Amino acid sequence: MSRIRQAVPEDGKALTRLARETYVAAFGHSFTPADLAAHLERHLSTSNVDGWIARDTVLLAEAEDRLVGFVQFGPAGPAMELRRLYVLAGCQGCGIGSRLLRAALAHPDMAGADRIVLDVWERNHGARRLYERYGFQVVGRRSFAVASGAASDDDLIMQRLACQNSDLAQ
Numbered sequence: 710m711s712r713i714r715q716a717v718p719e720d721g722k723a724l725t726r727l728a729r730e731t732y733v734a735a736f737g738h739s740f741t742p743a744d745l746a747a748h749l750e751r752h753l754s755t756s757n758v759d760g761w762i763a764r765d766t767v768l769l770a771e772a773e774d775r776l777v778g779f780v781q782f783g784p785a786g787p788a789m790e791l792r793r794l795y796v797l798a799g800c801q802g803c804g805i806g807s808r809l810l811r812a813a814l815a816h817p818d819m820a821g822a823d824r825i826v827l828d829v830w831e832r833n834h835g836a837r838r839l840y841e842r843y844g845f846q847v848v849g850r851r852s853f854a855v856a857s858g859a860a861s862d863d864d865l866i867m868q869r870l871a872c873q874n875s876d877l878a879q
């Protein structure tokens with residue numbers, strides 16, 4: 710059984726390891742090794758992750774004192790943005806991602822938001838299904854550039870409006 714708690718600065722190193730491991734497991738195959746290394750260096754360094762904890766809200770799922778998943782959210786202009794949601798590959802499919810998403814949506818900053826936005830890779834059908842179940846709808850797309858400039862698929866932009874919050878999966 711996992712528990713969910715808010716990340717504190719002391720979690721920076723362990724969260725960096727988790728963020729890198731889950732990102733590589735989920736998306737590593739879609740990069741060249743050089744692009745993947747550049748992406749990890751640019752977006753998933755310890756100083757990046759320390760910044761998430763300082764500026765955003767990060768909720769951690771912990772099982773037997775080990776981090777198994779996290780969700781990160783924060784402001785994006787007048788909206789709130791769900792920036793990341795990841796669960797260790799070996800722990801997926803057991804409800805941890807749904808619990809993290811529900812905990813994020815119940816957080817006062819998110820529950821009080823008129824609009825919540827997120828980006829999801831268009832071919833990530835599992836995550837799209839999960840977000841749709843919690844009231845997110847596709848409203849746009851943007852291209853996702855890798856360091857070498859190689860073409861890749863688009864990200865979809867999904868949003869959830871406060872007026873869509875009723876009748877959602879529990």
Ligand SMILES: CC(C)(COP(=O)(O)OP(=O)(O)OC[C@H]1O[C@@H](n2cnc3c(N)ncnc32)[C@H](O)[C@@H]1OP(=O)(O)O)[C@@H](O)C(=O)NCCC(=O)NCCS
Nearest residue numbers: 735794795796801802803804805806807829835836838839
């Ligand atoms: C998306 C993710 C956080 C869901 O966490 P989880 O603990 O597996 O989710 P739950 O067990 O609560 O719910 C399962 C739902 O998640 C989605 N899902 C399951 N496995 C998935 C996978 N490998 N990748 C993406 N989504 C997945 C499905 O919608 C699934 O529902 P379904 O079984 O009815 O189709 C997790 O699978 C993950 O970390 N995936 C890789 C990273 C990722 O895609 N993050 C989202 C980036 S925008």
